[in-house]
Amino acid sequence: MFRLTVRDHMMIAHSLPDPFFGPAAALHGATYVVEATVRSPVLDDHGVVMDIGAAAAALAKITADLGYRNLDDHPAFVGILSTTEVLSRYVAQQMGVALRALDGTRHVTSIEVVLREHPDAWAGYTLALDGPRIQDSPSTNDSTPGG
DSSP, X not given: OEXXXXXXXXXXXXXXXXXXXXXXGSOEEEEEEEXXXXXXXXXXXXXXXXXXXXXXXXXXXXXXXXXXXXXXXXXXXXXXXXXXXXXHHHHHHHHHHHHHTSTTOTTOOEEEEXXXXXXXXXXXXXXXXXXXXXXXXXXXXXXXXXX
């Protein structure tokens, strides 16, 4: 399996209003290093998984939408705890939507997103791409893409 990884970062604010999260229940900030890895069993006609610039631009657009915002007010996270795991799934889903809109990416079979909060702590999500339509809701239920 071939893979290509691009990286960006974002600074966000959010709260996790549940006693489970202790002090993080209150409004606080987080800085994430965001890594998106695109996988394919084959290379395209140019000998690459995909255009690295297009992958980087897709990720940058997603992080720009989330960065410097209070995610409690972001329409995608209304009524949803914006944990690192939930954010990684959202970024993966948005990357899936972006890649499926590009020519030459139909062979891509998965996208793995890792959000690094700290050098020793991170969370991630792997999205299987098995059809032309990618679910783009960040709901807390894990749905099968394309369904």
